[in-house]
Amino acid sequence: MFLGKVVGTLVSTQKEASLDGxxxxxxxxxxxxxxxxxxxxxxxxxxxxxxxxxxxxxxxxSARQTKVTDKRPCDAVIMAIVDSWEVGGEEKYRK
Amino acid sequence: MFLGKVVGTLVSTQKEASLDGxxxxxxxxxxxxxxxxxxxxxxxxxxxxxxxxxxxxxxxxSARQTKVTDKRPCDAVIMAIVDSWEVGGEEKYRK
Amino acid sequence: MFLGKVVGTLVSTQKEASLDGxxxxxxxxxxxxxxxxxxxxxxxxxxxxxxxxxxxxxxxxSARQTKVTDKRPCDAVIMAIVDSWEVGGEEKYRK
Amino acid sequence: MFLGKVVGTLVSTQKEASLDGxxxxxxxxxxxxxxxxxxxxxxxxxxxxxxxxxxxxxxxxSARQTKVTDKRPCDAVIMAIVDSWEVGGEEKYRK
Amino acid sequence: MFLGKVVGTLVSTQKEASLDGxxxxxxxxxxxxxxxxxxxxxxxxxxxxxxxxxxxxxxxxSARQTKVTDKRPCDAVIMAIVDSWEVGGEEKYRK
Structure with missing residues (x-):
């Protein structure tokens, strides 16, 4: 997994039917x-x-192993919101 | 997933049979x-x-999780046409 | 998928048995x-x-979704011979 | 697989339910x-x-082939602690 | 697949049980x-x-499609020993 920041949103109406919602x-x-x-x-x-x-x-x-992505053509999923992390004993982020 | 632009077409007649169509x-x-x-x-x-x-x-x-690619030797699929997206509240594309 | 050119051949006799042929x-x-x-x-x-x-x-x-590679330890397969492709309306290759 | 060093920890409370623990x-x-x-x-x-x-x-x-990650949205797993390795007959690491 | 040369060995005693041997x-x-x-x-x-x-x-x-790696948390496998290969009709390696 990697850590990321949500920076944008996307709208798509014409798509594979299983992706609705x-x-x-x-x-x-x-x-x-x-x-x-x-x-x-x-x-x-x-x-x-x-x-x-x-x-x-x-x-x-692994991106398909959630309830909303199961069996869908989806290769990346946000599966957790991060509260905090530290590296070498030093806190790098806290929500 | 990533965002892309369709730039070209390809013709292939000699291929794995399941790819017909x-x-x-x-x-x-x-x-x-x-x-x-x-x-x-x-x-x-x-x-x-x-x-x-x-x-x-x-x-x-995940590229095989559509009706047309199921069980086929295909590792990339266009699964949605994009209407618009924005980053940081700013619209970057609209169809 | 990507486009490629066959440039060489390889011989291997000592291999996982399922790869014979x-x-x-x-x-x-x-x-x-x-x-x-x-x-x-x-x-x-x-x-x-x-x-x-x-x-x-x-x-x-996806490289295992052909008759010859099914269930084999193979992570890349040539699944089509290309006749031609074009980009931006311009032909880039014809067999 | 690759060799790595554990450098940090991460806390997440809001996540896909299957990831608890x-x-x-x-x-x-x-x-x-x-x-x-x-x-x-x-x-x-x-x-x-x-x-x-x-x-x-x-x-x-392959990251899902352990008891704790089976069927979970997890794409990387620590599956072994390394005792030692050598390259070209020279020891590069020993625990 | 890619071609490689075995350059080192690794010892690990504390690991996922399925990896024994x-x-x-x-x-x-x-x-x-x-x-x-x-x-x-x-x-x-x-x-x-x-x-x-x-x-x-x-x-x-595909690294799990051998007898020894089946269902194990293993993402890379040596599945063949190479006898020779050539590129453009020129031999690049012979065992």
Whole structure:
């Protein structure tokens, strides 16, 4: 998994039918120091994440192991909202 | 998933039999700012996407979770046409 | 999937038993402009591709969705021979 | 798999229900020479790894092949604690 | 798959129980010209490979399609020992 920040939202009406009701969010990867990286990906939301929220994202087939993404053509999912993390005993982020 | 733009088409007659009828499109990745990146990939089309259309692409085993790609040797699928997206409250694309 | 050119062949006698009979080829990735890139990968051949042929390659679990690769430890397969492709209305390759 | 060092811990209360009880750790990749690289990933812990421990990490669907990660949205798992490794007959790490 | 050279060995006693008996080797990727690249990965051995041997490695879920890796948290496997390969009609390696 990687740590990311929700930076955007996306609207799509014409899509594979099984995706109806799924919320898609743009997520930017964060470094271990809690700095935004330049890339992004689009992930389905399984936990009710909001804009600017710090989240954990799982990719690949593991992204389908949630109730909302099961058997759907979805390769990235927000599966947790992060409360805090630390590196080397130092806190890098707290909600 | 990532955001991409359909930039090309491909013809193949000699292929694994299960792929008959699938449409393959060349897709260029877009940045969150809606700029074309340099690389590309070939994706199967599950939603009737056309040239120059902005789409969402799923890769890996998730690319097989649509009616047209199920159980086929296909590792990338266009599973949605994008209406719009925004980053940081600013609209970056609208169809 | 990506577009590639078959550039080499490989011989292996000591291997997982399920791989007997599979043909392995070295494939170089092609840009959308039909230029060879520097890297390569080894793919199993599901379509009778020959040296210098332009092909399409699927990777990951999707590489096992052909008759010859089913349930085998194979993560890349040539699943189509390409007749032609075009980008932005311009033909980039024709067999 | 790759070799990594556990460098941090993470707390998340709002998450996919199936993840309850899983411990998530930040892991930095190590070179074959046992030097820390700059990136990181978050992995579930299947072996009771502690901070600063040198571990082996499996990713993708293989990350779900442990008792604690089975059928969960988890794409990276610490599946072994490393005692030692050597390269070219020279020991690079010993616990 | 990619071509690699076995460059090292690894010892781990504290690991997921299903991994007992598996041999893990450090493998360096080889270019198509048979030159060692700088990175490495750890792969399970399904074919009795030895130090300095040139091998083929499969990754992802395909790494679990051998007798010794089936259903185990293992994302890379040595599934063949390479006898020879050639590129553009020129032999690049012979055992």
């Amino acid at each position: 799924l919320k898609f969010l743009l997520v930017r990867r964060l470094t271990a120091e809690n700095e935004e990286e330049s890339g992004y990906l689009v992930a389905a939301d399984a936990v009710g994440a909001g804009l600017d929220e710090v989240v954990m994202v799982a990719t690949g087939s | 699938l449409k393959f499109l060349l897709v260029r990745r877009l940045t969150a700012e809606n700029e074309e990146e340099s690389g590309y990939l070939v994706a199967a089309d599950a939603v009737g996407a056309g040239l120059d259309e902005v789409v969402m692409v799923a890769t890996g085993s | 599979l043909k392995f080829l070295l494939v170089r990735r092609l840009t959308a402009e039909n230029e060879e890139e520097s890297g390569y990968l080894v793919a199993a051949d599901a379509v009778g591709a020959g040296l210098d042929e332009v092909v399409m390659v699927a990777t990951g679990s | 899983l411990k998530f750790l930040l892991v930095r990749r190590l070179t074959a020479e046992n030097e820390e690289e700059s990136g990181y990933l978050v992995a579930a812990d299947a072996v009771g790894a502690g901070l600063d421990e040198v571990v082996m990490v499996a990713t993708g669907s | 598996l041999k893990f080797l450090l493998v360096r990727r080889l270019t198509a010209e048979n030159e060692e690249e700088s990175g490495y990965l750890v792969a399970a051995d399904a074919v009795g490979a030895g130090l300095d041997e040139v091998v083929m490695v499969a990754t992802g879920s």
